[in-house]
Amino acid sequence: MRTHAKTARTAWLIVGGLVAFMLLLAGCGSSDDDSTGNELQKVGKGEGQLNLISWAGYVEPEWTEPFEKKTGCKVNNKIAGTSDEMVQLMRSGQYDGVSASGNASARLVDGGDVDPVNVDLVPNYETIFADLKDQPYNTFDGVNYGIPHGRGANLLMWNTNDVKPAPTSWDVILDPEKAAEYKGKISAYDDPIYIADAAVYLKAHQPDLGIENPYELNEEQFEAAVNLLEEQRPFVGEYWSEAAKQISAFAGGDSEVGTTWQYQYFELQGAGKPVAASPASQGFLPSEGATGWSDTWMLSSQAEHPNCMYMWMDWIVEPKVNAQVAEYFGEAPAQSLACDQTADKEFCTKYHADNPGFWKRVYYWETPLADCGDGSEDCMDYNDWVQAWTTIKG
Amino acid sequence: MATEAVAERRSVGHRLAGLFNGRPRLQVGALLAGPIGWLVIGYLGSLAVLLVAAFWTVDPLSGEVVRGLSFENFQTLFDEPVYRDIVGRTVLIAALVTVTDAILAFPIAFYMAKVASRRGKAILVVAVLLPLWSSYLVKVYSWRTMLSTDGVINWALEPFGLHGPGFGSTAVWLVMSYLWLPYMILPIYAGLERIPNSLISASEDLGASPFTTFRRVILPLVFPAVVAGSIFTFALTLGDYITPRLVSNDQFIGNVIFNNITNNLPFASALALVPIVVMIAYLLVARRLGAFEHI
Numbered sequence: 001m002r003t004h005a006k007t008a009r010t011a012w013l014i015v016g017g018l019v020a021f022m023l024l025l026a027g028c029g030s031s032d033d034d035s036t037g038n039e040l041q042k043v044g045k046g047e048g049q050l051n052l053i054s055w056a057g058y059v060e061p062e063w064t065e066p067f068e069k070k071t072g073c074k075v076n077n078k079i080a081g082t083s084d085e086m087v088q089l090m091r092s093g094q095y096d097g098v099s100a101s102g103n104a105s106a107r108l109v110d111g112g113d114v115d116p117v118n119v120d121l122v123p124n125y126e127t128i129f130a131d132l133k134d135q136p137y138n139t140f141d142g143v144n145y146g147i148p149h150g151r152g153a154n155l156l157m158w159n160t161n162d163v164k165p166a167p168t169s170w171d172v173i174l175d176p177e178k179a180a181e182y183k184g185k186i187s188a189y190d191d192p193i194y195i196a197d198a199a200v201y202l203k204a205h206q207p208d209l210g211i212e213n214p215y216e217l218n219e220e221q222f223e224a225a226v227n228l229l230e231e232q233r234p235f236v237g238e239y240w241s242e243a244a245k246q247i248s249a250f251a252g253g254d255s256e257v258g259t260t261w262q263y264q265y266f267e268l269q270g271a272g273k274p275v276a277a278s279p280a281s282q283g284f285l286p287s288e289g290a291t292g293w294s295d296t297w298m299l300s301s302q303a304e305h306p307n308c309m310y311m312w313m314d315w316i317v318e319p320k321v322n323a324q325v326a327e328y329f330g331e332a333p334a335q336s337l338a339c340d341q342t343a344d345k346e347f348c349t350k351y352h353a354d355n356p357g358f359w360k361r362v363y364y365w366e367t368p369l370a371d372c373g374d375g376s377e378d379c380m381d382y383n384d385w386v387q388a389w390t391t392i393k394g
Numbered sequence: 395m396a397t398e399a400v401a402e403r404r405s406v407g408h409r410l411a412g413l414f415n416g417r418p419r420l421q422v423g424a425l426l427a428g429p430i431g432w433l434v435i436g437y438l439g440s441l442a443v444l445l446v447a448a449f450w451t452v453d454p455l456s457g458e459v460v461r462g463l464s465f466e467n468f469q470t471l472f473d474e475p476v477y478r479d480i481v482g483r484t485v486l487i488a489a490l491v492t493v494t495d496a497i498l499a500f501p502i503a504f505y506m507a508k509v510a511s512r513r514g515k516a517i518l519v520v521a522v523l524l525p526l527w528s529s530y531l532v533k534v535y536s537w538r539t540m541l542s543t544d545g546v547i548n549w550a551l552e553p554f555g556l557h558g559p560g561f562g563s564t565a566v567w568l569v570m571s572y573l574w575l576p577y578m579i580l581p582i583y584a585g586l587e588r589i590p591n592s593l594i595s596a597s598e599d600l601g602a603s604p605f606t607t608f609r610r611v612i613l614p615l616v617f618p619a620v621v622a623g624s625i626f627t628f629a630l631t632l633g634d635y636i637t638p639r640l641v642s643n644d645q646f647i648g649n650v651i652f653n654n655i656t657n658n659l660p661f662a663s664a665l666a667l668v669p670i671v672v673m674i675a676y677l678l679v680a681r682r683l684g685a686f687e688h689i
Binding site for chain 1: 447452458470474475476478479535538539543544545546560561571599639643644645654655656657658
């Protein structure tokens, strides 16, 4: 009995000591991530390695192998599924660069995870489409933080056997009365950023709310968007965040209409499934416009191979390569000269690459911040979006 | 000279051997230092960090973690009804899965331990272990395919005018019960193996009906093993977030932790403490029920 008590006491001492030790560690840990912004002035010799984080389809052997041969930088790629995952991976400090969407870029800049990019060292930057330069998701306080990669819009996709006539508006999944018709068959993107899709819809259908930017929502506008999605909730068959999950849902008849990316649309079409998305005659977009993305290659502030990263950022917007990437992924290239290099000569026209008017109706993903863009702090920040998303899904 | 050098070299090993010789505590200490260090730093250490992080907050403007003592995260957890629903749903499904697995596992384990021939026993053990050799994701995706509208379950039920459960909480319950069944069968099987057949014969000789024998002799003896198995099924269900993501729209504790982890690590930590608290309570009850007496 006595030895038992003694063992127990020793055990408690160990646990107590450990907790104290951890508290000490936690208290001492300091965050010294003030990026001093020591931009590279000249691209030197490659370091032999390059560690990237990218969206699926952005870093493929067709264009990494010639890059490796040319520069001697061996490309190691890590694919991320969501912007949150990208931010998390970048914070590990083990990567040189990332193909960040707008809902990651501001967070990366704020967190000091990325460094400014000296665009003078990227010769191909000059001929990038003007409406992609100096945008709020790649330029902060007048400082460039990356090289535009390409852009696209999120699509409305439907099963042509089940959804008739072909929808021309997001109301088919967002207007409760119309959505009820496809109860249990609606597919929605499983991410807090999906609240912006509701905001785009409300911008068109409830102008009195005064929504300008679907990512800068004050409390009233935000409530309205959240309410709309709560009304949509009972009709949603499935929320997806993995592309494979949505593909299997459309292929297996579980989903009939919903929001998607080019990738899933092409995969399903390739597999002979009866799916359609807003056709060219409607400008590829439902009447309200759509959310979308414009991605930027950013340079990690802890990059171990900055020279290789600079060479990569120039390579990926090289006309031929950028055309390859854009056609492979199904998005509009960022490089204006890429349009002459595409295998499908109509590609740039189809994807509106050189049609700035089209992109006015596409709302690229941004990180929601408390700052409404006019200096007031009345907007709901990303934390509120995450919490609201949990509540919407219930 | 040369022999001296050899002696010198030898003496390191010798001295080390001498150090351990006749000191059993030192021997055991050296042997256990690695695994215990791993356990203490890798497991308990990370738990301690989690506990501490739950009291931090995130600055709403910069998104930076503010290190200080705050109960804000716990306040949110208690005040927002959605988190209560999610915790309730997770614990309920975990309990249902545990009960289902116990009911399914008992007859299988009993057959394996008491009825099957030696050869049959070996085949059954392999059959129970076999699903564990294939990837978790493959199994969950297979279930996803089977449960889908055009899937095999609906196809098989259609002639009877019935429908499968589709995706949802029922699907989560089904898939989890399938996934964790081996973890329930094996402890019960081991528990039943330990019951001497003579006890069952004695009970019959004394005139007890098979049901009474089961209720008064077998069940009390094997109950600790059932509780031990239930710890696995309960804990595994409590922590899983991929199955709910793939076969339902319902959020479980793990899903919400996953959603918050990049943006609000302190809140994710606070949420992660919930299953830990539930599990501690569960283990205390299990200890009361004698689950650890034979370990």
